[in-house]
Amino acid sequence: MDKKNVSMNDVAIAAGVSLKTVSRVINEPDSVRESTRDKVHSAMEALGFRTNFAARSLKLGRYGCIGVVLFHLSGGAVDMIDGIADAAEERGFALTMIKKCAGEKMTLADAARRMSQLPVDGMIFNLRQMVDDFDAFEAPRDLKTVIITSIEHPTCSTVSDDQEGGARMACEYFLNRGHKNVYFVSGKKESLSSQCRMKGWLAALKAHGIEPPEPLQGDWNADSGYAAGLVLADKPDCTAVLAANDCMANGVMMALRDKGLSVPDDVSVIGFDDELYKTIPNSILTSVKFRHRELGVRALNEVVAGLEAPSSRSRTLVSGVLIERSSVKDLRA
Structure with missing residues (x-):
């Protein structure tokens, strides 16, 4: 079979399910049992099926993609990205990432402008240092925006380590x-x-x-x-x-x-x-x-929740834990 012409019907036949089930796996994965999803995904992989995201966006009114802007790649950013990626896969979303280059002065407005030109439904900004337009920034109305930052934002939802x-x-x-x-x-x-x-x-x-x-x-x-x-x-x-x-x-x-x-x-x-x-x-x-990975999971879920049911600004804090070793003496004696 020519992999360029593999259809959803071909996947349905190979997986032994209905065409409607294949459509639900692609568009509403949470509504399908895990065992069925696994069968459909295995058939997709074997046949070389690729989702037509343009057609999907027309049907669902969304692209199925979240934009992530990395202002900094330090302080547990790799674990955070891992959490975002795993949560996105779990919720059926792809990711598009932009990283601020060394020496580049990128404001929140700059990041939003660049990301809004791409096929994304929402945005996550990873911000570890203050930017000039932090207080003045207003996200595009059609893009749910979450900022990972220690500072509460006037209009955008934020997620942060406590x-x-x-x-x-x-x-x-x-x-x-x-x-x-x-x-x-x-x-x-x-x-x-x-x-x-x-x-x-x-x-x-x-x-x-x-x-x-x-x-x-x-x-x-x-x-x-x-x-x-x-x-x-x-x-x-x-x-x-x-x-x-x-x-x-x-x-x-x-x-x-x-x-x-x-x-x-x-x-x-x-x-x-x-x-x-x-x-x-x-x-x-x-x-x-x-828990940097949990931070990423919370940020992604906050964006998706905003897409499914538009909500007001929120503030989410992820608590830390004290790892006890032997560098502290108890003076109570």
Whole structure:
């Protein structure tokens, strides 16, 4: 059989199902039993059948495709994309992706303009740093838009890791173990994640009536954490340090060691992102881990929900978890 001329009827005969069932598998996969879907998909693959998306869009009034704009590819973006892709496949959608190039100044309006010229039904923007038109941006009315960002948007739905909540959780962990104060090593000033983690740190200390010490400025890399650690080693009241990521936390621990201090006996340390174990064996670092894949799943489902039943702006927070190791000492004794 000429694979270029394979029809839905050919697929139906090969799968032993009706033509209507094949149509439902293509257009409404959730309405078909998994075993039947598997038979139809196997027949499609064997025959080389390809869905005619142009015809499908005319019938359904949609393209069956979600646009994803990647402003940044750091901070768990790969896991997030994996979640978006799996959720899209589960819901019967394809993906079209655009990535901001290094050095390119792309606003939300620029991204929407580029994506709206493509056959997509909705958009997801992955935003880790502020853009000039964040507050002023209004998404095209015919494209449900979700922004993955730590900052609430005036008109668009947003999905985010609960960065502030993660920092509060880490601080509470220290305080509940007898530490009287917590020092903070921040990431880059323009980073939304660092800003939110600092807000959570401040909120936790103020909730306990503790005057926050001056935060130390880092830039996400281990060297900046090391520099901060050298400063902290000379502060006799420093028993607990929260670093805005694991790389800086590792730098802090190395500096403390080089100054003759022990983690956790002299100073306790917590990081963020739970990345250190991937490169350093037997890591002792306790860390706040975010579920980046779940973030992608939530974002995709939010877009699809908006297509099926237009909804108002929403804010979704995905909570983090504290991965306990042995970098925090309990002072309650």
